[in-house]
Amino acid sequence: MKKSLFLTLFFLLLSVVSLPLFAKGTKASKTQRTTIEACERGLATISRTSAEAIVGFLASDALEGREAGTRNSVIAAEFLVSQLREAGIEPFEGNYKHPFAAFQPASFRRPGRVWQVNPDSVTQVQKGPYRRMDMVNVFGVIPGERTDEFVIVGAHRDHWGIDLQKVGDQIYNGADDNASGVSCALQIARAIKASGKKPLRTMIFAFWDGEEKGTLGSAWFTATWPDILKVKAYLNFDMAGGNNQPDNPPYFAYIYSKQNPSFGEWIKNDIQRYNLHLDPSIRPTENLTGGSDQGNFVPYGIPFIWYHTDWTPYYHQVTDEVEHVNWDKLVDITKASYLNAWNIYQTMNGMPVV
Numbered sequence: 001m002k003k004s005l006f007l008t009l010f011f012l013l014l015s016v017v018s019l020p021l022f023a024k025g026t027k028a029s030k031t032q033r034t035t036i037e038a039c040e041r042g043l044a045t046i047s048r049t050s051a052e053a054i055v056g057f058l059a060s061d062a063l064e065g066r067e068a069g070t071r072n073s074v075i076a077a078e079f080l081v082s083q084l085r086e087a088g089i090e091p092f093e094g095n096y097k098h099p100f101a102a103f104q105p106a107s108f109r110r111p112g113r114v115w116q117v118n119p120d121s122v123t124q125v126q127k128g129p130y131r132r133m134d135m136v137n138v139f140g141v142i143p144g145e146r147t148d149e150f151v152i153v154g155a156h157r158d159h160w161g162i163d164l165q166k167v168g169d170q171i172y173n174g175a176d177d178n179a180s181g182v183s184c185a186l187q188i189a190r191a192i193k194a195s196g197k198k199p200l201r202t203m204i205f206a207f208w209d210g211e212e213k214g215t216l217g218s219a220w221f222t223a224t225w226p227d228i229l230k231v232k233a234y235l236n237f238d239m240a241g242g243n244n245q246p247d248n249p250p251y252f253a254y255i256y257s258k259q260n261p262s263f264g265e266w267i268k269n270d271i272q273r274y275n276l277h278l279d280p281s282i283r284p285t286e287n288l289t290g291g292s293d294q295g296n297f298v299p300y301g302i303p304f305i306w307y308h309t310d311w312t313p314y315y316h317q318v319t320d321e322v323e324h325v326n327w328d329k330l331v332d333i334t335k336a337s338y339l340n341a342w343n344i345y346q347t348m349n350g351m352p353v354v
Contacts, residue, residue, distance in 0.1 A: 067161025
């Protein structure tokens with residue numbers, strides 16, 4: 001009798017002592033579910049309809065190829081400002097538009113291909129006759145809990161413009177290069193905002209000018225922004241809607257910093273988890289300073305991911321038009337990269353919060 005009473009009291013006491021532990025576990029599980037629901041709420045906003053609208057406008061004949069330094073590039077910038085404002089995404093450091101200028105020596109009659117934006121190089125150029133080209137980057141920001149840590153999602157919006165001396169089609173529309181990349185970055189910004197969850201790290205969305213003339217917009221930004229060393233990662237979109245392998249439409253190149261192996265694991269896991277129809281060529285690399293805007297972040301030791309459908313027959317041709325965009329792939333790349341961004345901006349001490 002005494003033994004039975006003792007056991008009853010023992011298990012009753014154990015259940016009382018253990019109750020807070022179970023309650024704590026239940027709370028953690030609920031928090032995790034809430035976070036996943038927020039993530040998937042944003043994911044659901046990414047659509048083909050939005051991609052077609054964004055790419056269709058930027059790559060239309062009316063914008064005549066969006067060449068940097070021209071009125072049509074400014075129109076593209078104003079379009080992006082309106083999209084950011086409508087989505088409730090704040091201006092970066094008080095402004096959506098951040099003007100800058102590039103310079104080159106005018107010692108020859110025709111403009112050369114090399115333009116300078118680095119302040120030290122500009123000083124040297126201005127010692128003699130020089131040319132100036134005015135441009136503007138567009139930025140939006142979603143403040144995070146940590147105001148001293150940043151993740152940047154970027155894509156260049158400019159292309160090659162119009163060749164009035166060319167016989168036939170004269171407009172380099174740049175649907176894949178890089179209206180498709182702009183669509184990715186803009187839809188990710190909207191999705192993060194729509195998720196309703198404040199990011200751990202502050203998110204900056206950058207739409208660079210002058211990439212086709214030497215990655216000028218991102219070069220100017222990385223050389224002059226005083227907080228560049230507080231950037232924890234850069235996600236780059238340059239040509240995200242083309243078909244490099246017509247017999248394998250889901251193929252694309254997923255290029256990332258070798259020192260961050262988790263980047264490679266995330267893409268594989270998310271493709272499987274969310275049934276995305278993608279076949280990534282996963283390419284860890286070191287010191288990739290060329291090819292696109294990520295190259296200007298590498299010297300600062302900033303990890304990057306570059307989403308790229310590889311070179312197509314339409315690369316830098318007047319045939320790079322909306323009819324050649326693989327919309328299903330573009331949407332799934334946008335979704336996969338949104339999930340990458342979620343992991344990066346919600347990462348604490350190397351471990352994803354989700």
